[in-house]
Amino acid sequence: MQNVVEVVIIGAGAAGMMCAATAGQKGRSVVLIDHATKLAEKIRISGGGRCNFTNLNTLAGCYQSENPHFVKSALKQYSQFDFIKMVESHGLGYHEKTLGQLFCDQGSQAIIDMLKAEVDLGGAIWRMDTAIISIQKTEAGFEVVTSRETWLCSSLVVACGGLSIPPIGATGLGFEIAKQFDIPLMPLAPALVPLTFQPQDLWADLAGVAIEDTIVKCGHTEFREAILLTHKGVSGPAILQISSYWRSGDALEIDLVPDVDFDAFWAAANRDALITTALAEILPKRLVHAWLAAWGEIKPLKQYSPKERAAIADSFHCWRIIPSGSVGYKKAEVTRGGVDTQALSSKTMESRQVAGLFFVGEVVDVTGWLGGYNFQWAWSSGYVAGLNC
Numbered sequence: 514m515q516n517v518v519e520v521v522i523i524g525a526g527a528a529g530m531m532c533a534a535t536a537g538q539k540g541r542s543v544v545l546i547d548h549a550t551k552l553a554e555k556i557r558i559s560g561g562g563r564c565n566f567t568n569l570n571t572l573a574g575c576y577q578s579e580n581p582h583f584v585k586s587a588l589k590q591y592s593q594f595d596f597i598k599m600v601e602s603h604g605l606g607y608h609e610k611t612l613g614q615l616f617c618d619q620g621s622q623a624i625i626d627m628l629k630a631e632v633d634l635g636g637a638i639w640r641m642d643t644a645i646i647s648i649q650k651t652e653a654g655f656e657v658v659t660s661r662e663t664w665l666c667s668s669l670v671v672a673c674g675g676l677s678i679p680p681i682g683a684t685g686l687g688f689e690i691a692k693q694f695d696i697p698l699m700p701l702a703p704a705l706v707p708l709t710f711q712p713q714d715l716w717a718d719l720a721g722v723a724i725e726d727t728i729v730k731c732g733h734t735e736f737r738e739a740i741l742l743t744h745k746g747v748s749g750p751a752i753l754q755i756s757s758y759w760r761s762g763d764a765l766e767i768d769l770v771p772d773v774d775f776d777a778f779w780a781a782a783n784r785d786a787l788i789t790t791a792l793a794e795i796l797p798k799r800l801v802h803a804w805l806a807a808w809g810e811i812k813p814l815k816q817y818s819p820k821e822r823a824a825i826a827d828s829f830h831c832w833r834i835i836p837s838g839s840v841g842y843k844k845a846e847v848t849r850g851g852v853d854t855q856a857l858s859s860k861t862m863e864s865r866q867v868a869g870l871f872f873v874g875e876v877v878d879v880t881g882w883l884g885g886y887n888f889q890w891a892w893s894s895g896y897v898a899g900l901n902c
């Protein structure tokens with residue numbers, strides 16, 4: 514059986530729901546198709562169940578893309594403050610945790626319910642648990658064959674996200690659709706992801722040790738946040754952030770004690786105590802012991818020469834490491850790369866070469882920092898496509 518709507522949206526995640534709500538409330542007939550049985554699992558698990566739904570400091574500079582200007586138009590048309598207004602209009606509370614990151618007081622399910630209510634307000638038809646069988650271009654638009662029925666539409670919005678966390682529904686369908694229509698893709702890679710170490714660099718016995726304030730640098734990019742040692746390498750917000758910029762073979766430089774002036778620190782420390790006792794004031798004890806053991810016998814501070822102390826200080830200020838890789842899509846928060854922004858209008862997210870075909874959210878070559886930026890991109894890009902599809 515063939516059904517006719519104006520807009521078919523594939524993917525009922527963050528960007529797809531925002532697009533369906535916007536297009537539907539504008540009066541367009543919309544069907545929202547998703548192969549998952551449960552709605553918006555990524556929103557549900559986000560922010561540790563509290564959904565870090567946007568960031569107060571959202572700016573174009575917080576996104577990585579081959580064209581760093583691409584995000585500007587969508588972010589301007591639908592900003593973090595627009596989304597905050599929607600959250601407030603549904604009576605939801607929120608709080609800033611750190612660095613402008615806003616979390617929902619009522620938890621992620623409340624954000625899903627809010628978006629669902631907005632989609633319902635626009636009258637979109639829901640088709641969950643529905644697989645896409647094929648997509649064809651027709652004279653008037655597109656034919657989308659699904660496991661339930663066939664839809665004819667004038668606009669097709671691809672909102673099926675990236676490759677991260679396959680067990681909750683991620684597939685490469687969005688990238689396959691781009692390829693089908695000869696739309697170029699930027700190379701894909703896991704991003705916002707823990708990094709792994711070469712065996713000789715592993716500190717597996719230190720797994721679980723967190724260092725609260727570090728600067729992690731890769732090339733010219735650096736982030737100042739916590740890191741966490743793991744069984745396989747290193748994680749924590751500063752590492753997730755830098756992972757989006759890290760390329761195979763690049764070295765990371767980690768300052769484990771950015772604010773410590775070691776000349777003053779050694780001068781104020783008890784010279785008769787073990788050096789580890791002094792250092793345990795500024796770094797986790799387990800780390801200090803393992804680190805100093807690598808320098809030989811652990812001695813009282815006074816038995817280290819100024820040269821040795823300077824070398825130890827340098828080692829904490831500049832821990833240089835070449836990761837072996839990342840833990841991959843099973844743990845990555847997002848996928849870097851995707852539909853080449855050159856192929857899309859930044860104002861509408863419509864393909865420049867295939868009229869009526871739109872790409873929104875993570876499937877596009879736009880990767881935000883950790884901290885609510887990726888959802889903001891989903892809301893902004895979904896909104897502008899919804900206005901124009």
Ligand code: FDA
Nearest residue numbers: 524526527528548559560565673674682874875885887888
């Ligand atoms: P999204 O993944 O949300 O939706 C895609 C939809 O398409 C899914 O419903 C999927 O089932 C469907 N789909 C996929 N393949 C399909 C197919 N073949 N057929 C039909 N449907 C298909 N960001 C942030 O800003 N703040 C945060 O707190 C977090 N936290 C977070 C935690 C974890 C663990 C992860 C993995 C990710 C985050 N993120 C985040 C990132 C954020 O979840 C992500 O950027 C957005 O969900 C992207 O929105 P999209 O709508 O593009 O994809």
